[in-house]
Amino acid sequence: MGKIYEISKEEAAEIKAYRKNVKDKYTDRRMYAVQLRGEGLKNKEVAEKLSIDKRMVSKYVSLFRKGGIKNLENKPRSGRPTKMTYAEEEKMLAKFKEKAEAGH
Numbered sequence: 001m002g003k004i005y006e007i008s009k010e011e012a013a014e015i016k017a018y019r020k021n022v023k024d025k026y027t028d029r030r031m032y033a034v035q036l037r038g039e040g041l042k043n044k045e046v047a048e049k050l051s052i053d054k055r056m057v058s059k060y061v062s063l064f065r066k067g068g069i070k071n072l073e074n075k076p077r078s079g080r081p082t083k084m085t086y087a088e089e090e091k092m093l094a095k096f097k098e099k100a101e102a103g104h
Contacts (some may be wrong), residue, residue, distance in 0.1 A: 005061045008038060011034075026074050043058055061090045
């Protein structure tokens with residue numbers, strides 16, 4: 001069995017404050033998972049709330065323990081398109097919603 005890392009309430013509060021400026025939804029989800037752990041939820045509970053595998057929650061917590069908040073940020077990779085921000089996603093989805101409401 002692997003190490004069980006604990007996240008303090010102070011660390012959870014720090015992550016929550018940091019998330020206010022995060023625009024990348026994947027980074028935000030990783031940080032939110034770690035924040036929820038610090039707020040007392042178990043991996044399984046966090047996984048159910050975020051619709052992810054509980055092993056991913058453990059991985060995010062481990063990444064945080066090894067390198068802090070910055071280690072949870074989405075890192076650019078070669079050959080991989082950039083991810084949309086929440087605002088970009090909303091803008092794109094608004095076009096589809098308009099068409100659906102217009103009956104097309």
